Amino acid sequence: MLDATPETKGETLLEVNNIEVIYNHVILVLKGVSLSVPKGGITALLGGNGAGKTTTLKAISNLLHSERGEVTKGSINYRGERVQDLAPADLVQKGVIQVMEGRHCFEHLTVEENLMTGAYTRKDGKGAIAADLEMVYDYFPRLRERRKSQAGYTSGGEQQMCAIGRALMSRPETILLDEPSMGLAPQLVEQIFGIVKSVNENEGVSFLLAEQNTNVALRFAHYGYILESGRVVMDGPAAELRENPDVKEFYLGVSDEGRKSFRDVRSYRRRKRWLS
Amino acid sequence: MPEQLLWAAEAMMNGLMAGVLYALVALGFVLIFKASGVFNYAQGVMALFAALTLVGIMDGQVPFAHLINAVFGTEIHHFGWHVPAILAIFLTGVVMVGLAIFIERFVLRHLVNQPDIILFMATIGLAYFMEGVGDLMWGSEIKTLDVGLPQGISETIDEATYNWFGYGFFIDRLDIVATIIAALLVASLTIFSQYSKQGRALRAVADDHQAALSVGISLRFIWVLVWSIAGFVALVAGMMWGAKSGVQFSLSLIALKALPVLMLGGFTSIPGAIVGGLIIGVGEKLFEFSIGPLVGGATENWFAYVLALVFLVFRPQGLFGEKIIERV
Amino acid sequence: MLYREAGDFKTTYVEDGQTFPIKFDRIAYYILLAVAFGVVPFIINDYWANAVLVPFLIYAVAAIGLNILVGYAGQVSLGTGGFMAVGAYACYKLMTSFPEVSILIHVVLAGVITAAVGVLFGLPSLRIKGFYLAVATLAAQFFLVWLFNKVPWFYNYSASGQISAPERTVFGIEVTGANTDAWAKYLVCLIFVTACAWLARNLTRGTTGRTWMAIRDMDIAAEIIGVNPLKAKLTAFAVSSFFVGIAGALFFAVYLGSVEVGEVFGINKSFLVLFMIIIGGLGSIFGSFAGAAFMVLMPVLLKNILVGGLGWPTDIAAHFELVIVGGLIVVFLILEPHGLAQLWRVAKEKLRLWPFPH
C-alpha cells in the first residue's frame, strides 16, 4: 500500500513551471510554484490555510479567470502541451477534471442530475454512463437513497460525495481533488482514499490532491509537495515526508512521544515556519 | 345581465389572447434566465432589433445608410430589391445568431461567475448599445412590417358567436396566429430543456458557473446557444408586435408587459410563461373592464404588477418557478 | 510612492473608524468641500447649474438612497421613480397648503412621507427576494405614477395635471420659481447633499449598516445570529425612501420647477438611478456620487464632443451616445464589477505600491 514511487515511472502528465498568480491585479498569491504529476501517480499538495493549494489547482484547471485571478508568470503543460489558454471545458475534454473545494453542487438539480452533468463531455453512449452511475452509487450508497432530492437540500457530507461522484462520472484521466475529505465521516474518508487508490491502480487515473488531512494523504500518495505562503517549501516521496520530523510535528500531529492529545495544546506555542 | 356577461367573456377571451402575446416576450426572458441566471433586460430591445432587421432586409435597406451618407456625403438608401418574407426571416435568424456570438464574445465571457446584479446591469448596457446600433443601422423612423400575417376581426368567430349568443365576439386573427405559434414554441422549448442533455447543462450553468465549467460544460457554447434561441424568440415576438404597431422604438417597451408575466409564472419555467401570460392577460382585461371605468381607466400597466405581486406573496418563486433554496 | 498611508497610525478606535482614515484623503476631502461651498457658488452660471451640477447633486441624493436599499441591504428596487414622485407631490402639496412654512422643512417632510410609503411597499420584501422583488417594486412604480396622474387632488385640479412649484425663499433668497439664481439652486442642493451623505455615512458605518449588509450577504445566517429581518428590511426601505423622497422634492421644486409625473418620474428614472449605483459601486457612498456624475456628465460630454466638437448631425450623435454609454457600461463592468468606487480603490492600492509592482 505504501509504495514510495508511482508504478508507471517516467512520463510526466502535468507540469507546472514556476507559476505566479495574482488576484484582482494586486494580490500576489503564488510566488513561483513548480510541481509535476506523473502519469498514474497520486500527488499530494499539502499546506496550511491560505498556503495556495486551491489557487494552484484552479490555476491548472483554468478556473482562476472567473475569480479575477490570473497566471502572470510561468507555464502549465499537460502532456507537454501548453494548456494555460484553454477554456476549462476544453481541458475537461482533454481528461483533466477538478473537484472544487466547498462542494459546488448544482443546488437546484437532483443528486442524480448532478451526477449526470459529470458525464456531459462523454460520448461513449448511454449504457456506459448508466454503468458508471451504478458504480458511483455503489461507492456511495447514501447517494442512491437521496438520488431524487435536490442537491441543495442534502447534508454537507452528501454534497461532498455528490461532487466527487460527479467528477468520477466523467471518466477522466487526471483528477484534481481539492480537500476531498472535508466534512466526511472518518470511515468515509478512508473509503474515499480507497476509491482514489483503486481508481488509480485499476484504471491508471492520476491524481493531484490538495488535502489538509496530511495523515491520510501521505499514506495514500506517492509524492508530496508542501506549500507555504505561495511557495513550495519541501517536496519528496510521501514516505520520506512522513518521516521528516517537522512534517511529523506540524502536519501529522505526532511528536516523538506519539500522538498528542488536543487537550494538551493549550499552552501557547509559536509555529515554526520554513519561511519567515 | 347576460349582455354584461357576454362582454366580460369577450374581454376575457381577448385577455387570453393578449396574454399569449405577452408570453411570447416573456419566453425569451425565461430561456436566458433559466440557462444562465441572467436577467436579460435587453430582451425587449432584442425584439426591436430583430424586427428592424427583418424590415430592413425585406425592404432592401442599406444598413448604416444614414451614417454612410453623413460621412461620405453619398445618397444611398436602398439596394432596390425586395426579399421575400420567408427568406428575410431566415436571414434575420442568422443575424440573431451572429448577435448571440457577439454578446458571448464581448460581454458574457468576461463576466463569468459575477453576481446576478452585475450580469443584469451588463444586459442593460447591452440594451443601450443595441438600441443605438439598431437606430444607426436602420434609422429611427417608423416602419411597417408586413410578412403577411392576417389581421383584423375573425369573421368566423364573430359569426359563430353571433349565432350562438346573439353577440359577436371580437377576436383578432393576429392573436389566433400568435397563439398557435406560441403553443408550438413552448412545447418544443419545454421538450428541449426537460429532456435533453443540453437542457440539464443549461440548468447547471444557471446554478453555478464555476462548477459547470469544472465538469466541462462549455459556457461559451451554452451561451451562444441560448442567446440564439432567445434571439429567435425575440424575432417572433418582434414580428407579432411589429405587425400590430409598426416597428419603432416603443417596440422595446413591450418588455415591461412581459415582466409581470415572468414574475407570476416563475423566472425559470417555460410553461410558466404561458400560464402567467394568460392569467395576467385575463386579469388585467377583466379588471379594466369591471373596475377600470370606476377609477378612471388605464389601470392595465400597474394592475398586472399588483396581481403578480399578490401571487408572489403566497409563492415567492412564482407559480412554476424553481423553489428558492434556503439553507444554512 | 505617490500615495501613501504608511506612517499614518491610528491610536484610538475613534480615529480608526473615521470616514477618511488616510490623511491624504482627508485633506483632499476638505479641499473639495471648501471649493464646493466657497468657490463654485461665485463662478457658477445657468448652464452649469441647470444642466450639470444641480441634476448631479440631486441624482447623488437619490443614488445614495437607492444604494442604501440595493447596495447595503441587498433589496433590488425598481420603484425609485415612483418614490421620487411621492417626494415631489408631497412637497407640492405641502408648499401649496402651508405656504408660510419654510421650503426646507417641506423638503424634509416630503422625505418623511416618502419613507412611510416606502415602508408600505417594502412589506412584500419579507417574502419576496432577488429579481422577483425587483419586478415586484415595479408595481409601486406604475401604481404611484398612475395615482398621481389620476387623482386630481394631487395636482390641485390643474387643467393639464402638471404641477408647478410656486416661488419660495430661504432667508429672503429665492430658491424655487422662475427667478431663482443659479447659485441659490446649487447651494440648496449642495446643502441637502452634504447632509444626506453625512447621515448615510453615519448609518452605514455603524450597527444599522452592518445589519443591512448582513441581510444582504446572507439573510438566513443574519437572522440566526440575531438580526431581525423585518426591522432591517423595513428600516432600509424607510431610510432609502427618505433620501429618494428628498431627491424627488428637490428635483421638482428646485431643479425642474414643473413636473409631469409620467414623463419625469417614469420607469426610466428608476432604471437611471439603478445604473448610477451599479456603475458607481454598490454599497459605497462615494460610488453613489461617482455613478451620478457618470450618468449625468457622460451624455452631456458626449453631446458636446460629437455635436459641438465634431459637428455631427444630432440624430447620429444621439444614436452614438447610446452606443457609447451602453458600451462603456459593459466595459466598466468587465474591468471592475464593483463599480467606479472599487476601480478607484484598486487604483489607490496600485499607487501605493508604485513604482514597485507588488
Added chain:
Amino acid sequence: MSAQAEEYVTEDGRKIGGVMMEMKNITLRFGGVVAIKDISFDIREGEIRAIIGPNGAGKSSMLNVISGFYNPQEGDVIFRGKKRPQMRPYKVAQQGIARTFQNIALFEGMSVLDNVMTGRLTHMKTGMFGQAMWWGKAQDEEVYNREKVEEIIDFLEIQAIRKTPVGRLPYGLKKRVELARALAAEPKLLLLDEPMAGMNVEEKEDMSRFILDVNDEFGTTIALIEHDMGVVMDLSDRVVVMDYGKKIGDGTPDEVRSNQEVIDAYLGVAHD
C-alpha cells in the same frame, strides 16, 4: 440518567452545572425524509457536548432545531427549565445562543472586522436616529463594542486580516472568523458545526485551544459537531451519536468509543 442533574467537577477541574438545554423527543421531517427521529438529549451548563454521526445523520439539522431555524414537527426544546415556544431564530440568538455553520455563512461583502462586529448586534442599543447623528452615544457604543471585538480578534489571532474582505480569505481562516463572530456575541451556548473541517493538525490544535479557552475562561457551554474523532474524544465531556436520525449512543467519550453499535455505524474501527 436522572443522576446527572447535579453539578460536578471534571477531572481537569472544570465545573459542569445542571441541565441548560434539553431536547425532548424531537422529530423533524422534510416531506418524506425523516431527518431526526424522536431524539432526546440534554446539554449541561459549562460542558463541551459533541454530536457525531455519519453523513446525513441529522446532526446539522439538530443544531438548526436548537437555533430555531427548523421547527420540529414533534418534541420540545426546553431551555433553562422552560419549554421554548416556537420562535424566530433572531429571538433565539437574543437568548444567548450563537453558532457557526457547516457551509461557512460569513457575510462575504464585509471585512473581517465588520463580520465580527455583527456578532455583537444583540448587544447594540442605540436607536437609529442616534446612529444617524453619530457623535455621542452611537460613537461611544461603537468604540466600546469595538474594544470587545478586538479582544476576540486578539484571542483568535486574526489581527493581521482585520480589514480584509472575508471573500478573499482561505477556507480555514474563514472558519476562524466565523468562530470569532459567534464568540463576539458572548453566548451562553455556542453551537459549532464542524469547526475544524479543512484544517490541518496544527490548525486543529489551535482551534482546540480556542474552544477549550472559551469554555474555560467564559464558562461558555459548547455543542460541537465534528468528524475528527481525535478532536471529539479529546475535547468533549459527553458525546451524542446519531445515525439515520436516530440516537444510537450517548455518554462520555470512553463509553461511546466502546459502544458496539457506534463502532458499527460510524467509527468503523475502534479509535484509540
Added chain:
Amino acid sequence: DLVFPSLSYRTGPYAAGGIPFADGYADYFTLLNERDGGIGGEMAKVIECETGYNTEKGVECYESTKGEGSLIYQPLSTGITYQLIPKVTADGIALHTMGYGRTSAKNGKVFSNVFNYPANYWDGASVAINHLLDLNDGDINGKKVALVYHNSAYGKEPIRTLEELSAKHGFELTTLAVDHPGQEQKSQWLQIRREKPDYVLMWGWGVMNQVAIQEAANIRFPMENFIGVWWSGGEHDVIPAGDGANGYKAVTFHNVGSDFPVFDDVQKYVVDAGKAAGNGDQIGTAVYNRGFYAAMLAAEAARNAQEIAGKSDITAADMLKGMESLEITEERMAELGMPNFGPSFTVTCENHGGPGLGAIQQWDAAAQEWSLISDFAPSDTEIIDALVMEDSMAFAKENNIEERCN
C-alpha cells in the same frame, strides 16, 4: 446671424413624429439662406439639439443654446414647454408652442413671452366638434362621443373643453385613457365596440396612434367618424393600418400635401443641393409641413421684428415685439409661395394665440395622401376664451404676475 434653435427629437419613442418636424423646420431656413441670402440680409442659423422628448435634456438644450443669441424656442413637447415658460420669461426670449404646450398661454396679458398661434388644443377640440355639428346639420344632441387620449398632461388637455361643449350641445362624452406607450389598447377598443359611440376623438402621440387606428379598423369602426387631433394625423400613423385607415380624419391648422410653389424651391435649392436635413422624401407629409410652417412663422416674425427695430441684426427682445404684432395675410402667404398653406391671422399683445382656426383633413388610403375637406374655420371662442381666462388668471395669481397690455 439670426439664431433659431430647434429642440428636436430624432430618437426615442416619439422619433417618428419628431424627425419630419425637425426636417421641415430646418429645411425652411436652409431655403431662405440658399435662395434669399437669409432674412433681411441676415443668415439664419439653426442650432439643433436632441431632447429625446425628455424634459431634463430639454433643459440642458435650452441652457446650452440660449447664450448663442437665440431668438425663439420651439420645444415640441408639452413637458419641456412647461419647463421653459418661467425660464424664457426670466431670460426675455420668445417661446412658440404651435399647436401644443400650455393652452392658456394664449392670454398675452399673463404670458408675456409665450405664443401659441395659430391654434391650440382647445381650439382643436372645438373644431372637431364643429365638424360633427356640420355633419349633423348643427344638432348633435344625444350623440355619443368618445375621447381616446394619451394618459398625460397633453392627452388631458381637451377634456375640460369637451365637457363644456358637451354641456352646450348636449352630446354624451366618455373618456378612455391609454397609458404610454399604448401598444395594448384592446380594452379601450372593446369598450368602444360595446358602447358604439357615434364618434371617436383621439389625442394620441407616438405608437399609440398607429395602434388605435389599427384597432379601430379591426373592430370596423367607421373611419370617417374617427377624428384625431393634429398630432394624430401624420402619414406614419395611418399607413401601418393600410386600407383600413381609409377615411380617417384629423384636425389641422395648416395645409397638407406638396402642391405648393415653395416646395419646388425647396427641391431645387435644398434637396437637390444636398442640403436637406433629412432624406428629402418627407416633403408634403403632414408633420414635415408643420415644421416647415412653424419655421415660416418664425421667419416672418423675425422679418417683422427687423422692420420694427429698423435693423437686420435683431435681438431676442426685438423678436418678441415682432411676434406680438405679427400679421399673416393671404397675400403674404401667396407671396411666399404657400397660398392657403395656413389661415390668415394677427397676433396682438393680449392675444398670443391667434383666432384659433382649424380645418379637417382626411386620409385617402388608395392615394396615400391627406386632403383638406374643409376650410379653416374658427373655434367656439365664447367657451374657449372663458376657459383661457380662468386658467391664465389662476396662473397669474399663483405667480404674482401683473397683467400687461393695459
